[in-house]
Structures are given as structure tokens and as C-alpha cells.
Amino acid sequence: MIKYIRFAAAPTLTAFGAFFALRGEHWMWIYFAIFAIIVIFGDFALGDNSANPKYPSTKILNFLLYINFPFLFVAVLASIWMVGDYQLPDWGSSFMIARENTNIYDLVGYVIVMGLLVASAGTNVGHELTHRKKNKFDMFLGNWFLAFTWDCAFAIEHVYGHHKYVATEKDPATARRGQNPYSFIFRSTILSHRNAWVIENNRLKKQGYNPFSFRNKMLIGYGRSGLLTAGAFYLSGWAGLIMFLLIAAGGKVMLEGVNYMEHYGLIREEGAPIQPKHSWNTNKRISSILLYNLTRHSSHHEDSSLEYWELKAYPHAPEMPLGYLSCVYLVLFTPWIYHRIMAPKLKDWDKNLANNTERLLAQKQNEASGLAYLIS
Numbered sequence: 001m002i003k004y005i006r007f008a009a010a011p012t013l014t015a016f017g018a019f020f021a022l023r024g025e026h027w028m029w030i031y032f033a034i035f036a037i038i039v040i041f042g043d044f045a046l047g048d049n050s051a052n053p054k055y056p057s058t059k060i061l062n063f064l065l066y067i068n069f070p071f072l073f074v075a076v077l078a079s080i081w082m083v084g085d086y087q088l089p090d091w092g093s094s095f096m097i098a099r100e101n102t103n104i105y106d107l108v109g110y111v112i113v114m115g116l117l118v119a120s121a122g123t124n125v126g127h128e129l130t131h132r133k134k135n136k137f138d139m140f141l142g143n144w145f146l147a148f149t150w151d152c153a154f155a156i157e158h159v160y161g162h163h164k165y166v167a168t169e170k171d172p173a174t175a176r177r178g179q180n181p182y183s184f185i186f187r188s189t190i191l192s193h194r195n196a197w198v199i200e201n202n203r204l205k206k207q208g209y210n211p212f213s214f215r216n217k218m219l220i221g222y223g224r225s226g227l228l229t230a231g232a233f234y235l236s237g238w239a240g241l242i243m244f245l246l247i248a249a250g251g252k253v254m255l256e257g258v259n260y261m262e263h264y265g266l267i268r269e270e271g272a273p274i275q276p277k278h279s280w281n282t283n284k285r286i287s288s289i290l291l292y293n294l295t296r297h298s299s300h301h302e303d304s305s306l307e308y309w310e311l312k313a314y315p316h317a318p319e320m321p322l323g324y325l326s327c328v329y330l331v332l333f334t335p336w337i338y339h340r341i342m343a344p345k346l347k348d349w350d351k352n353l354a355n356n357t358e359r360l361l362a363q364k365q366n367e368a369s370g371l372a373y374l375i376s
Contacts, residue, residue, distance in 0.1 A: 003053045006289045007064045007309075013038070013290065014071040014121040017113065021078035024098030028109035035116065036325070042286035043323030049285040050313035061309050062138075065128060065292065068121040069141060075117055076148065076247060077235070079110045083243045084236025111243070115250020122148045123255045124291055128308050130155035143221060147228055149251040152221020153196035161195045163304050167268035167278040173256075177265040177346060177362075178339055178369030181331050185256040257328040261320065261338075262297050265346045267358045267365065274301050277353040281317035287324040295324060318349055343371060 013035065020031040055061060082099050122145045129135075129142025139155075146154050158173070165171035172191035175184050200218050201211040209215050225248075232244035261280060268278050276298035282288075288295045292308040298317035299306065320327050321341050330338040350362045366372040 003055070004060050007061060007292060010121060010290050010292065011064060011067045011071055014068050014075065014117055017117045018071050018075035018078060021075045021082070021110065022095060022098070024082060024102040024106065026106055026109070028106065028113045032109060032113050035113070039286055039290060039323065039325045043284040043326065046285040048283040048315070049288055050283050050315045052312055055309050058307070058309070065125050066141060068125050069145065072117060072121050072148070076114060076244070079114050079247060080232045080236050080240040080243050082110060083107060083239040086235055111246045111250055114247040115254055118148045118247055118251030119254035119258070120291060122146070123151065123154070123251060124294055127154070127158070127294070128292055131159060131304055133159070144224060147221065147224035149248045149255065150222070150225040151252060151255070152218055152225065153193040155221070156196040156199050156217060157192045159304070160199050163301065165270070166274060166301055167263055167266045168270045170270065173259045174263040174266070175260040176369065177365045178371040181257065181260050181335050184260050185253060188256050188259060189252065253332070254328065257332045258324065260331050261327045264342060265365070266318070266349065267354065267361045269355070269357045269361070276302055276314050276317040277349070279317070280320045281314055282320040282323060283313050283315060284323035291324060318345070318353065321345070339371060
């Protein structure tokens with residue numbers, strides 16, 4: 001039973017996020033510290049988990065995905081309510097007092113924490129569900145998870161674009177060696193939405209439908225996010241709308257930071273088979289549990305039809321230097337340190353894993369990036 005219970009860690013943390021959000025004041029900063037201690041120090045102290053257990057019941061595992069949605073919704077709703085003046089009945093007097101005692105510095109904590117939660121309990125779960133192309137309910141709920149970050153393109157471009165072009169120059173979600181992470185975030189965001197529009201328009205044209213119709217998944221996706229944004233405005237006015245958009249932006253930045261580190265500097269000849277060597281992998285125990293095995297990224301790209309409990313550990317795949325949260329913090333806040341840490345790993349990849357064509361392409365990237373002196 002323990003092998004099931006461990007995946008309850010993510011919705012439990014999300015539920016506590018909602019609870020702390022309702023308390024107002026400085027509690028979100030406390031939650032931020034608790035979150036960091038659990039994830040970063042947990043990864044360091046508890047090490048790796050390379051087990052591949054079998055799960056007779058998948059209903060429990062799916063429930064542990066779905067239950068994130070109400071918790072995340074309440075957490076986001078509470079964050080938006082905190083910046084407005086919407087009055088509650090007498091039973092909500094304690095919440096009203098908490099809001100009155102919440103200042104601008106506390107609200108910064110809300111934006112940061114909710115960005116983390118929307119990325120980990122929102123986009124990550126949406127990623128898992130929107131890969132299940134034949135399951136209508138999972139696709140429906142997965143797209144609602146993605147609506148929190150205005151990222152309906154992810155369900156299309158990621159599944160039909162990224163998984164086809166990963167580690168090639170055609171993939172906007174593969175970071176090149178030495179690339180500035182913020183230029184990557186901007187480029188990946190813009191091109192992912194553009195590519196999703198192209199993919200969706202082509203799909204509709206093949207079926208004989210007008211791309212600008214209610215059958216267009218991009219328009220439907222923007223509609224979902226628009227409803228959430230309108231709800232934020234209704235609840236707390238312009239302050240609520242701004243809070244929601246800041247949370248969405250924070251979640252999107254976290255997602256693209258994860259994209260950056262998952263394939264940073266890796267090279268694949270276009271048209272060649274996608275192999276475990278084309279993704280950075282980690283089996284850090286806490287990251288794996290909280291992110292539903294997203295960390296087993298090499299296995300995910302080798303076979304994207306596998307559900308999260310089926311992903312294999314692959315201890316010999318290219319390995320990240322740290323757990324997910326630690327790496328994404330390095331990418332976003334100290335990219336020069338991240339590049340130096342990754343340089344010897346890329347050098348080893350070039351020498352021991354790359355084929356001749358990949359090695360030549362890698363050499364060109366090394367020279368273009370200005371990091372050749374670190375890798376050569």
C-alpha cells in the first residue's frame with residue numbers, strides 16, 4: 001500500500017497550499033520554506049529510487065492525479081480573494097481579518113508559491129493527462145489544469161511537436177548549449193503557441209472544418225483561461241485579474257525552466273530514433289514522488305504512451321546533477337553556475353553517448369555558444 005500512498009504527497013502539499021493561502025499574512029512564506037526543505041533537502045537526504053513496482057489498481061493512482069484540481073482551484077481562488085474586497089458572511093470573519101493583515105510583501109509570497117503550485121500540481125498533472133489522447137475525461141481535465149497558465153498550446157505542441165522533434169533544432173523546447181534561460185523562455189513560449197496553431201489548423205483542414213470554429217482546440221483553450229481570468233476580475237477587480245496573471249506567468253516560467261533543464265544541450269540527428277540519451281534523467285526520490293515520475297524523463301520520451309507509474313528508472317541515462325527544484329532554481333537564478341556544472345556532463349555525453357553526426361552537431365553548438373572552452 002505504501003507504493004500507492006507515496007503519490008499522495010503531491011495533492012497533500014497542494015491541499016496545505018490552499019490551507020496556508022486562506023490564512024493570509026506571512027503564512028505563504030512559511031509554506032515556501034517548508035516546500036523547499038521537503039523537496040531540496042529531501043532529494044539530498046533520501047537519495048535515489050530506481051525501483052519499478054507493479055500496480056494492480058490504477059484507479060487509486062488516477063484519483064491521486066485528479067484530486068489536485070479542487071485543491072489547486074481553492075488555492076488560486078484564495079490568492080485572488082486576498083487582493084480584493086469581496087465580503088464574506090459572518091462565518092468568514094476570521095478569513096476577513098487574515099486578509100486585512102496581509103500586506104504587499106505577503107502577497108509577493110502568494111505569487112511565488114502559487115507559481116510553484118500551478119506548475120507542479122497544475123501543468124505537470126495536465127502534462128500527464130493530455131498525453132492520454134484516447135481518454136476524453138483525462139483530456140478534458142488535463143486541459144483545465146493547463147488553463148491556469150494560459151498554456152493550451154502545451155497539450156498540442158508538446159504532444160505532437162516536442163515529442164517528434166526533441167533534441168533537434170526544430171524543437172523550441174530544447175535549450176541549446178549556453179543559451180540564456182530567459183531568451184529560451186520567451187522563444188519557447190512564442191514558438192510553442194505558433195506551432196500549436198499550425199498543428200491544430202492542419203488537423204481541422206484535413207477533417208474538412210474551418211480552423212476558426214468552435215472545433216479549434218486552441219480557441220477552446222483560450223476560452224477556458226479567459227473564463228478563469230474573468231472570474232478573477234469578478235471576484236477582486238483589476239487587482240484580482242493582475243494576481244491571476246502573475247500566478248499564471250510564474251507557473252509558465254517554472255514550466256519553461258523545467259523544459260530548459262530536461263534537454264539542455266542534448267543533440268539528436270533529425271529523423272533518428274528518440275533514445276534515453278536524449279533527455280536528462282533523475283531518480284531523486286522526493287522529486288519523483290511529487291512530480292509523478294516526470295523525473296524519469298528518458299523513459300517518458302522513449303515511450304510517451306506510458307502512464308506515470310509505468311515509467312522506468314533508467315539509472316544509466318544522462319543524469320541531472322541535482323533534483324528538479326534545485327536544478328530549476330539554478331537555471332532561473334544562476335544560469336552561469338548551471339552552465340559550468342553541466343559542461344563536463346555535456347563533454348561526457350559527446351564522448352560516450354553521441355554518434356558521429358550528433359558529435360559534429362554538438363561541436364558546432366559548442367563553438368556557437370561560447371562554451372567551447374569549458375567542453376573542449
